[in-house]
């Protein structure tokens with residue numbers, strides 16, 4: 001990429017153009033923001049403002065639309081698309097950002113409207129925003145007692161079908177905790193690459209480069225970064241391959257496999273290699289990992305990741321795990337299936353993800369998961385281990401897949417997860433579940449991503 005442009009455009013205008021692309025052209029919020037900001041010289045505060053304006057506005061869309069509809073004569077959905085995004089972004093600042101003065105929000109919005117719209121619509125922007133400011137203390141949300149699902153869905157800005165599921169499963173209190181968790185920026189966690197450094201050394205290097213971090217109390221590898229002086233990719237320790245960016249919950253998956261040096265290990269849905277690389281680290285980079293991934297683009301990133309981390313034991317097969325694999329790939333000691341899933345446990349990571357999912361995805365994915373798990377089982381040697389994981393909380397993709405599998409395959413039993421994960425500070429009820437072989441990490445409980453892990457052993 002050539003020289004970067006100095007950041008001279010109004011960050012709100014940059015954010016508005018991005019919002020238009022996300023809401024009206026189908027762009028993915030995180031990719032669109034990254035790509036756009038990559039064009040400019042890094043300027044911490046303006047980059048942070050654009051990111052917050054876009055992700056916050058997209059994430060809180062349902063809440064914002066509810067509020068706006070109280071003050072508009074025509075529903076927000078029927079308004080001019082530019083007007084819609086200017087109003088949403090401005091009300092987001094008024095209701096959810098406490099470091100932007102009200103007058104600045106209105107002035108900036110009217111200025112943007114003047115550039116994108118005609119005079120009449122600029123006046124609408126001015127009038128609506130002033131009305132929101134006057135009434136912000138007494139917004140009438142849906143009735144919490146009469147219709148809790150509708151209330152939570154609007155207040156926490158999630159699709160109603162998701163809220164209904166979670167209220168039924170976790171009760172009102174648990175659902176509220178989860179919804180709140182999904183609206184908070186995730187912490188940045190790094191996994192120390194023990195092939196190259198120990199965690200204290202990584203910590204010192206990060207601190208020397210101006211990062212504010214703490215050691216994770218959840219895993220032996222994690223370092224939590226609260227603030228970086230520069231983007232992670234520009235750090236010396238990143239270039240040296242001393243860490244991989246990964247949530248603590250994901251680190252549990254490879255740990256649950258408990259692979260040993262010299263073993264043959266399959267990673268049947270390797271993606272960009274988050275778990276593959278951790279498996280290799282746990283094996284001391286000795287043995288063989290056979291990584292399968294259907295998307296060539298991801299395989300390219302996987303290759304780059306393992307190169308940077310200094311891992312040399314991964315053989316890659318680019319293709320469908322349900323089809324034929326590389327010649328000579330027979331049974332393995334451990335098979336991991338980190339299955340494609342609805343991702344409802346990691347909604348906080350992508351602001352637009354909640355709006356892209358449908359309840360039908362869950363049913364469709366659970367069928368694929370069953371087929372992939374059955375395929376994985378064929379690759380486990382007698383006495384070997386099969387680990388199944390997802391980053392969703394939905395039983396159809398988790399416990400029900402395992403129950404179905406155990407009904408079909410008589411040669412497998414659930415295997416104790418608490419031993420390989422003995423470092424983790426489980427609640428008593430999670431510890432019990434882990435010892436029985438299946439575990440759901442409920443995100444608000446540990447501040448992690450949501451994760452499901454099941455460990456099975458082939459008995460014959």
Ligand SMILES: C[S@@+](CC[C@H](N)C(=O)[O-])C[C@H]1O[C@@H](n2cnc3c(N)ncnc32)[C@H](O)[C@@H]1O
Pocket residue numbers: 268269270271272273274275276292293294295298319320321322338339340341
């Ligand atoms: C949950 S992601 C894996 C994430 C990865 N384990 C990591 O930690 O980075 C699931 C992956 O499965 C891949 N996938 C989906 N269907 C597949 C199939 N039939 N065969 C192989 N890979 C598949 C997807 O492209 C996706 O990268």
